[in-house]
Amino acid sequence: MKKTTGQLNVLSIDVGGSHVKATVLNKQGDLTMEYEKIETPMPSTPENMLKAIKRLVKNFPAYDKISVGFPGYIKNGVVVTAPNLGNKAWSGFDLQTELQTQLGKPARVVNDADMAGLGVVDGKGFEMVITLGTGFGTAFFLDGILLPHLEISHHPVAKGKDYDVYIGDIALDDLGVKKWNKRMKKVFKILKTVFNYDYLYIGGGNARKLDMKLDKNMKLVTNEQGIKGGARLWQEKELKGTAVAAKK
The missing domain is CATH 3.30.420.40 (ATPase, nucleotide binding domain)
Incomplete structure (x- = not known):
């Protein structure tokens, strides 16, 4: 080495x-x-x-x-x-x-979505990160602090299908890009209503296939940006400790 x-x-x-x-x-x-x-x-x-x-x-x-x-x-x-x-x-x-x-x-x-999120979030307010790839990944941050992970991907979204099945790789291949984008419009509407995030970051290999206009508080991010979260992961305990001290 x-x-x-x-x-x-x-x-x-x-x-x-x-x-x-x-x-x-x-x-x-x-x-x-x-x-x-x-x-x-x-x-x-x-x-x-x-x-x-x-x-x-x-x-x-x-x-x-x-x-x-x-x-x-x-x-x-x-x-x-x-x-x-x-x-x-x-x-x-x-x-x-x-x-x-x-x-x-x-x-x-x-x-993986948690680590990718560490590489892309701005650290202001309630931020949500999603990844569109083989499946559907999610991560949540409050003022830059990583929140407990939730497996949103396995929550039912339509006709007994969870997010992984509804918008994952297999669905994209079966439906084609046009119909998949229609499903993504529905998913974005749900996420906006349920989570009321300040900012939404969209990553993963299939993010580039989105053909709709995104809201001002939505942003596409690359895998290269996400992998940078590996360095910040080692600062997480320090960041959380600082946040707790600031509230006292």
Whole structure:
């Protein structure tokens, strides 16, 4: 592994249903290298995923900490659900500890939308982040502080279909872009009514296929912007502590 000099560096990994992407960030969240990606292994078992990650980052510059955005519900670094990778294989798997063991650096694992949100939010008011890809990801922030994760993707939205089924990759392929956009208009109306956010950020690989005019408080963001959240993830405890102190 090549050595780098200077400040703290964070290996930031984004695990997706189709690709695993990674780069090394400095403390400010700036990329120290272009991010690289490989196809998500099939079957996407923990063993295969760990092998893929190790292969991807083998020749990366040196890093001090690891941040991972994972497509599922994560509790204290342990996978609870992984609907787009296979719940049975992943349920109860301590990905955070296993990464620390295999890569030899402190690791933090959170939901992928949560980590992406850390890279794009402005830190003012109630902000919501959604990701449009294999499934539907969400994250919520209040004055820049990450709020507890909610699996909105599995909430019914129409005729017994949850958001993953209603607007995920399979729906896009089956419906085509035009009909999928009609569904997205309905989803945006629901999100605006239910959450009353100050700002909505829209990311994920399918965000570029939106063809409608967005409200002034809605913004498209890229995967490259989102992966920068890996650096800010290590500042979360510090940020929360500051927020609590300010309220006293």
